[in-house]
Amino acid sequence: MDSPLEKYYGKLTDYDTIAIRYNVKIEGPALKPEDDPEVMEILPKEEGIKRTVALAVLYGDKDECDAQVAKALDAGEEPIDLINNALMKGMDGVSASYTKGEFFLPDLMLAGDAMMSGVALCEAKLGHKADSKATVCCCAVEGDPHDIGKNLIVMFLNANGYEAVDLGRDVPNTKVVEAVKENKPVLVTATALMTTTMTAFGKIIALMQEAGLDTPFGCGGGAVRRDFVEETPQTFYGVEAYHVPKLADAIVDDGKTWEDIRKEYSDIVGEYVAAYS
Numbered sequence: 001m002d003s004p005l006e007k008y009y010g011k012l013t014d015y016d017t018i019a020i021r022y023n024v025k026i027e028g029p030a031l032k033p034e035d036d037p038e039v040m041e042i043l044p045k046e047e048g049i050k051r052t053v054a055l056a057v058l059y060g061d062k063d064e065c066d067a068q069v070a071k072a073l074d075a076g077e078e079p080i081d082l083i084n085n086a087l088m089k090g091m092d093g094v095s096a097s098y099t100k101g102e103f104f105l106p107d108l109m110l111a112g113d114a115m116m117s118g119v120a121l122c123e124a125k126l127g128h129k130a131d132s133k134a135t136v137c138c139c140a141v142e143g144d145p146h147d148i149g150k151n152l153i154v155m156f157l158n159a160n161g162y163e164a165v166d167l168g169r170d171v172p173n174t175k176v177v178e179a180v181k182e183n184k185p186v187l188v189t190a191t192a193l194m195t196t197t198m199t200a201f202g203k204i205i206a207l208m209q210e211a212g213l214d215t216p217f218g219c220g221g222g223a224v225r226r227d228f229v230e231e232t233p234q235t236f237y238g239v240e241a242y243h244v245p246k247l248a249d250a251i252v253d254d255g256k257t258w259e260d261i262r263k264e265y266s267d268i269v270g271e272y273v274a275a276y277s
Contacts, residue, residue: 033058036102039093049077050086053118057090058097060110062117069118079122083130087118091159095242099271105148112155119158132163134186134252136244137179140169141200146193149221152241153189160245173200177207180215186251189244191221198223202232209234216251216258218244226275236261239276243269 033039034055043058044051049072056065065087072082094111097103103111123129138154140147147169157164165183167176180188192198201219208215219229220238229237236258238244250256250268261268265276 033093033097033102036097036100038096038100042092042096043089044085049075050082050089053082053086054090054093057087057111057115057118058093060094060107060114062110062114065114065118066121069121073121073125079125080130083119083122087115087122088159088161091115095156095159099242105152108152108155112152112159115159116155129163133161134248135163135165135183136187136189136248137165137167137176137183137185138189139167139171139176139179139191141190141192141197141204142172143170143200144192144194144197144221145169146221147191149191149193149241150189153191153244156242156245157248160248162245162248173204173207176204177211177213180208180213181211185215187216187218187244187248189218189220189238192219192224193222195223198228201229201235205232205234216261218247230262234258236265237275239265239273240269243273246270 034043039058043054049068053065053068053072056068069082069087072086073079091111094103094108098108119130136157138150138157140150150166150169154164154166165179165185167179176188176190179185188204190201190204192200198219198221201217205217208217214234217235218238219235220241224237226237229235236247238247246269247256247261247265250261250264256264256268266273
């Protein structure tokens with residue numbers, strides 16, 4: 001029976017119109033993540049255990065990832081091969097989907113957990129940690145309890161073969177400097193979500209310079225602007241968490257300095273970055 005409002009205004013809920021408005025009838029089922037052309041190029045092509053592992057990471061299914069990695073190891077697959085050509089390929093697919101706006105923060109976190117769990121199984125089989133490209137120290141600065149950005153950076157670094165030393169959140173400035181001395185990283189990243197905490201960047205750099213440490217220092221976070229960061233030498237402004245492995249690659253492989261990164265940021269990360277236009 002029509003409601004009084006529907007008698008006066010006509011039918012209020014036209015489900016056919018709604019279906020067309022949201023393209024349900026026009027487009028049909030959504031494209032599966034693995035069927036996206038860019039993701040297809042990244043994932044293992046042949047059906048088999050490596051593709052199955054990569055898909056488990058792509059879908060953020062930790063239990064399935066663990067089960068398939070264990071199955072692969074039992075079948076004689078090499079742990080390093082699984083890490084490089086299955087687990088990391090799945091994470092690369094996630095990164096591609098995130099960059100295009102098709103995956104979101106929860107997708108990243110679930111996929112990262114799945115991948116790192118699979119890596120841990122492979123490392124247990126190896127009997128030692130897999131070799132890393134280099135070390136990067138990551139923190140959320142003193143006074144700042146917000147660590148989602150830092151966690152994403154750690155995840156992307158681990159997924160790309162770096163050893164990310166996670167110093168945590170609300171990290172005292174002196175602890176950052178101690179970690180740099182101890183770990184000898186190729187890069188330090190620090191995040192701040194609040195304007196009241198981003199002044200820690202300059203304080204950390206001052207302490208590093210007093211200690212003779214010239215490690216490039218990437219600064220980012222919701223409150224942070226490029227012009228503020230570049231007031232301090234030895235720093236550069238980091239725009240997206242997924243850019244960090246490419247910036248680290250530029251330092252390790254191409255010998256780029258913090259000054260080079262300031263000048264060549266968009267070229268290094270391989271995309272147009274408005275903050276550097």
